[in-house]
């Protein structure tokens with residue numbers, strides 16, 4: 001069976017004390033016996049404290065980015081080994097905000113993806129179309145193109161170490177969630193592409209999560225869909241109760 005995953009992406013929204021409060025509040029209401037992989041992605045300076053607070057809690061701690069080099073003169077950057085040295089469990093790559101505001105293109109993302117997988121850090125890899133792509137009915141082509149230029153350049157993938165996040169850009173932070181049917185048809189399409197590239201066994205085991213304005217009242221209908229294996233949650237992950245309600249919607 002595929003892993004069900006709910007990951008909270010806190011983006012650049014909370015400071016140290018707020019991060020600690022969020023984690024403590026999540027811990028109070030979260031039932032670790034739930035069969036869901038729960039992840040949080042705090043900002044870099046708070047990862048160490050967060051991973052300490054989450055130890056033994058069945059809450060994974062993810063970084064929101066990582067550099068594509070392992071070491072060296074890259075002022076202001078953070079490497080995989082640095083993340084691993086503070087027990088970070090994984091990294092979000094390819095988020096549309098990184099693609100758009102920091103010019104992360106498919107070539108760079110492929111390098112980040114490769115170096116992360118080669119160094120055994122789990123990747124939550126985001127793809128998704130813009131509003132214009134969706135209006136022109138180009139969404140399938142767009143996600144295929146993004147995968148062709150990144151994930152599919154890798155000869156073999158391990159579903160334990162790679163999660164795909166389908167995040168239509170028009171739904172991120174806008175309050176416009178994709179309908180469950182819209183999410184399912186793209187997730188199914190992605191799964192078929194994974195099957196063509198890596199075979200049925202891998203495609204059946206790879207979790208594909210949905211992101212884009214998921215809220216407690218919309219999560220259940222989306223998560224119910226066959227090829228939707230959970231969510232990447234932005235805004236709603238800043239409220240512990242909303243986040244845990246979303247976890248319980250799986």
Ligand code: PGA
Pocket residue numbers: 009167171172173174175211212213214232233234235236
């Ligand atoms: P949102 O963000 O839930 O606020 O739309 C999702 C994301 O960017 O991962």
